[in-house]
Amino acid sequence: MLTLNLGPLALGLAHLCLLASLLLASLVGAWLGRKRGGNPEAQLFLLFLLALLGARLAFVLEYASLYAAQPWKIIDLRDGGFTAWAGIGLALPVAGLLAWRTPRLRVALLAGLGVGLLSWAAGHWLLDRQAAAQSLPALTLQDLRGKPQRLADYRGQPLVVNLWASWCPPCRREMPVLQQAHITASQVRFVLVNQGESPEVVRRFIEEAGLQSLPVLLDPAGQLGGQVGSRMLPTTLFYDRHGQLRASHLGELSAASLSHWLEQIEASP
Secondary structure (H helix, E strand, C coil), rough: CCCECCCEEEEEEHHHHHHHHHHHHHHHHHHHHCCCCCHHHHHHHHHHHHHHHHHHHHHHHHHHHHHHCCHHHHCCCCCCCCCHHHHHHHHHHHHHHHHHHHHHHHHHHHHHHHHHHHHHHHHHHHHHHHCCEECCCCCCCEEECCCCCEHHHHHCCCCCEEECCCCCHHHHHHHHHHHHHHHHHHCHHHEEEEECCCCCHHHHHHHCCCCCCCEEEEECCCHHHHHHCCCCCCEEEEEEECCEEEEECCCCCCCCHHHHHHHHHHCCC
C-alpha cells in the first residue's frame, strides 16, 4: 500500500510517516518539558525545517545541471527531491547548540528529537520492507491497438511504470520529462498505464501531445492502481530487472527526481 485513502482524499504513507514523527517528537518534548517548566516545541519545529532545507539543498546541488534549465523547480518540493542524511547532518549540530544554550529544555529537546528520528527511521524501514515484498503485478492489459500485453513480460530490464490520466494536470506536465528519459535512458523500459479512460480519449491525447514514442497500456478498471495500493495520480513505480518494486513516487516528477530514481534501479543487481 502506497497511500491511505480517506474517501476521495489519498495521502502518501511516506508523508504521513514524516508528519507522525514530527507529532510524536512534539508530544514527547512537551510531556518531558512540562515537568521542567518549558516546552521545546518551537525548537523541534525549527530543527524539522532546517532538516528539510538541508535535505533539499543537498539534492538540488547534486542535480544542479537538471535544475538549471528550470530553476523555479528548486522550490517545488512536490518532486520529492531530498537527501535525508544531509538534512539530519545539518539539524544535529544545531540541536546540540540549542540544548547547550537552553539547559531548562535540554532533556525534553534531545529526547523529543531522538524519538522523532527513531520513529521516522523505523517507519521508513517498514515502508521499504513492504515495497521490497511487492513484485510486478500479474496483470494483462491492452495497448492502444487492442492487443493484450502482460506486465510480467516487461521483466528483464529496469522498468518505470507510470499511472496517469489525461484529465490530471500533474500527469500532463510530467509527460515531457518521461518522454525525454525514455529516449536517453536506453537501459530502462517505460510504460504509461492509463487509469480509467477510453482508448479514443487516450489516443487523442497522445497524438495531440506528440507522445507517440512512449508505450501506453489501458487499464479501464484501474486494476493496477488497486493492486499496488495507490489511488493518487500520477503514481510512478520503479522496478528492478527482476520485477521487484524498488521505489515509488506519488505526484509530479521533475527531471532531477526521475533521474535519481533511475539511478537506483539501474544500480540494482
